[in-house]
Amino acid sequence: YNPKRTRFRKQHRGRMKGKSCRGNHICFGRYALQVLEPAWITARQIE
Template structure:
């Protein structure tokens, strides 16, 4: 029923697992690495 789910927040699930894409350095010798899993906006 769309009338009931009007102001509901979308609950995003738990971030789990190990990242496989984008976790190796493409070029150069230094890189940035996230220390905790989060949604990047």
């Protein structure tokens, strides 16, 4: 028995097996970042 809804529920983190699977093409500009290993990074780390 697992409750469907708890009071403070953590979000699922999804998959992180290899490199990015979506959003991995340059939308605008000429330069981009390329990953060397999988990791969770924040927007503040990119800045």
